Every structure is written in C-alpha cells, then in structure tokens.
Amino acid sequence: DIQMTQSPPSLSASLGETVSIECRASEDIYSNLAWYQQKSGKSPQLLIYYASSLQDGVPSRFSGSGSGTQYSLKISGMQPEDEGVYYCLQGSKYPLTFGSGTKLEIK
Amino acid sequence: QVTLKESGPGMLQPSKTLSLTCSFSGFSLSTSGMVVSWIRQPSGKSLEWLAAIDWDGDKYYNPSLKSRLTVSKDTSNTQVFLKITSVDIADTATYYCARSTIAVFAYWGQGTLVTVSS
Numbered sequence: 153d154i155q156m157t158q159s160p161p162s163l164s165a166s167l168g169e170t171v172s173i174e175c176r177a178s179e180d181i182y183s184n185l186a187w188y189q190q191k192s193g194k195s196p197q198l199l200i201y202y203a204s205s206l207q208d209g210v211p212s213r214f215s216g217s218g219s220g221t222q223y224s225l226k227i228s229g230m231q232p233e234d235e236g237v238y239y240c241l242q243g244s245k246y247p248l249t250f251g252s253g254t255k256l257e258i259k
Numbered sequence: 260q261v262t263l264k265e266s267g268p269g270m271l272q273p274s275k276t277l278s279l280t281c282s283f284s285g286f287s288l289s290t291s292g293m294v295v296s297w298i299r300q301p302s303g304k305s306l307e308w309l310a311a312i313d314w315d316g317d318k319y320y321n322p323s324l325k326s327r328l329t330v331s332k333d334t335s336n337t338q339v340f341l342k343i344t345s346v347d348i349a350d351t352a353t354y355y356c357a358r359s360t361i362a363v364f365a366y367w368g369q370g371t372l373v374t375v376s377s
Binding site for chain 2: 153184186188195196197198201202207239241243244246247248249250251252253
C-alpha cells in the first residue's frame with residue numbers, strides 16, 4: 153500500500169495569513185493527489201485534484217503543487233470559513249489511501 | 260444534479276453482518292469511467308477507503324479488510340451495496356459512499372453512522 157504522510161497534524165493561523173500543508177507519498181504517485189476539506193459533522197469536500205487543478209467553485213486562495221512523492225496545499229489568506237480538517241488522498245494505486253489529516257484553526 | 264445517500268442499520272451487535280446501501284441519482288454507474296467507493300471514518304479519526312465498484316462491474320477492495328468485504332451493485336445501476344461480515348467495535352464509524360472518476364471523489368453522500376455494540 154502507498155503510505156501518505158501528512159504534516160503538520162494541526163495548525164493555527166491568523167486571518168489573512170498564508171498556510172501550507174504537506175503530504176508525502178511512500179512512492180511516486182504521478183500527481184494523482186487530491187485535497188479535501190472537512191468541516192465538523194460534514195462530508196469531505198474536494199478542493200484540488202491532480203495535485204494542482206482547482207475544483208469548480210473553490211476559492212482561488214486555495215492552490216496545490218507538487219510532483220513525484222511530495223505535494224502541498226496552500227491557502228493564501230486564511231478566512232474564517234477555512235477552519236476544518238484537511239486530508240490528502242492518493243489515487244494512483246488501489247488501495248486508495250488518505251493522509252492522517254491537518255486540523256486548521258483560526259488563531 | 261449528482262446526489263448520493265447512504266443507508267444502514269444504525270446499530271448492530273458484534274459478529275453480525277453489516278449491510279449498507281448507497282442510493283444515487285444524477286448519473287449512471289454504467290457510464291464508462293464511473294466508480295462508486297465506500298469510505299469510512301471513525302469519530303475523530305482519518306478516512307479509510309474500503310472498496311469500489313466500477314462501471315464495468317470490476318471490484319476493488321482494501322486488502323486490510325478484503326476477506327470481510329463484498330461490494331455489489333443493482334442491475335439498474337442506481338444503487339451500490341457493501342457488506343461487512345463479522346463486525347466488531349472497531350467497525351464503528353460513519354460510512355460514506357462517493358462517486359469518482361479516475362479516483363477523484365467529487366461527490367460524497369452525507370454519511371451514515373454505524374455503531375457496533377452489544
């Protein structure tokens with residue numbers, strides 16, 4: 153199985169601050185990496201797919217980058233509605249595997 | 260409009276078989292490239308992909324649970340089912356179904372909470 157190591161486990165940011173979340177895969181996943189946001193009691197919502205493609209309707213302050221085994225999600229200008237837990241998911245090979253999550257809070 | 264909705268027993272006893280249904284609309288699972296997966300999430304923990312079935316009827320399972328899982332679909336391609344045998348307390352979780360194309364889950368159901376307890 154491909155292991156996804158996500159960091160940091162938690163993050164606290166001020167309004168307007170830029171934050172980054174990282175995911176490292178245990179092998180090359182050829183940009184088959186998606187990022188999801190989950191708010192309390194809700195289903196995960198797709199933010200980014202294929203490492204850097206922004207899902208329709210997602211604010212442009214969200215961006216993704218990376219290749220090979222290293223990927224990151226950046227939020228340029230933290231907003232109150234960005235609080236939640238963020239997960240990466242590799243879609244390169246079954247079984248699909250998620251990162252352990254990053255809890256993002258407003259400072 | 261794509262929608263998915265999970266249904267299940269809510270609560271069941273250890274050692275029983277868990278049966279879940281994902282009812283969906285807005286797409287057909289017979290369309291090339293369509294896949295429906297089951298994913299679960301214990302309270303306060305991360306997500307775990309369990310199984311998937313694609314438009315061609317091919318099935319994929321998480322090896323860690325494979326011997327206990329069976330995924331299937333109905334002939335009208337509007338429902339997908341998951342059975343988990345011999346459940347125990349560790350199977351307590353919210354279970355989601357999600358539609359993907361090439362492993363990108365753009366559509367998720369609301370989830371159904373399953374509690375395993377004696």
